[in-house]
Amino acid sequence: ADRNPYSWNMDFYEYSDGSGYEGRFTKCGICVLMNELGLFDLTPAMCRLDYTMSEAGGATNFVRRYTIASGGSYCDCGYKKKI
Secondary structure, three states, X not given: OOOOOOOOEEEEEEOOOOOEEEEXXXXXXXXXXXXXXXXXXXXXXXXXXXXXXXXXXXXXXXXXXXXXXXXXXXXXEEEEEOO
């Protein structure tokens, strides 16, 4: 993401209980682009699509506490296996 302003910086974490994993994004290309376009207030609605995409896949539950678009210092994108 250092060369492409619309890319993402992410760290990967596996849950210690083996139930899934989390991607923790400290830079969001969508946030950068939407801010440049003057449409940043619409970005949280785009973040909601992460839940929809996980539901459509059917294998995981999407878990999130923070988004950069909502003022968080990072976006956490967690995927837990459905039991």
